[in-house]
Amino acid sequence: MKSRLQIVLFTLLFVPAALATAADTAHGMTLAQQHCTACHDNGVYTRENRRITTLDGLRTQVRRCELSLGLKWFDEDIDDVTVYLNESFYKF
Numbered sequence: 001m002k003s004r005l006q007i008v009l010f011t012l013l014f015v016p017a018a019l020a021t022a023a024d025t026a027h028g029m030t031l032a033q034q035h036c037t038a039c040h041d042n043g044v045y046t047r048e049n050r051r052i053t054t055l056d057g058l059r060t061q062v063r064r065c066e067l068s069l070g071l072k073w074f075d076e077d078i079d080d081v082t083v084y085l086n087e088s089f090y091k092f
């Protein structure tokens with residue numbers, strides 16, 4: 001019984017927090033489709049000699065490309081696009 005109570009408590013306490021901070025992949029995909037195909041298509045994410053080798057590096061590159069567009073995205077937008085690119089292409 002005790003362990004079941006712990007699971008219930010864990011679920012109540014932590015799952016909503018996790019959901020609230022989880023990146024929104026669908027939003028990331030929308031942003032990327034709207035803004036990120038002017039200079040390169042999705043092919044750069046999967047090309048053989050792609051430059052990005054870590055999740056941190058991916059986030060930095062998303063920020064760099066976003067800045068060159070002058071979009072002024074929030075950190076959450078950068079996160080959403082980073083997670084979308086990672087889940088769809090990079091898979092770090």
Ligand code: HEC
Nearest residue numbers: 035036038039044045050051052061062065066068069081
């Ligand atoms: C102003 C042109 C431009 C736009 C718009 C642009 N990028 Fe880029 N992006 C580049 C260039 C240039 C490179 C480097 C290509 C190379 O190294 O050959 C690059 C590379 C990348 C890479 C690394 C690819 C690899 O080698 O692994 C990622 C990730 C990336 N861009 C994401 C984005 C995202 C996300 C957006 C939308 C916010 C975006 N880009 C919009 C110019 C742009």
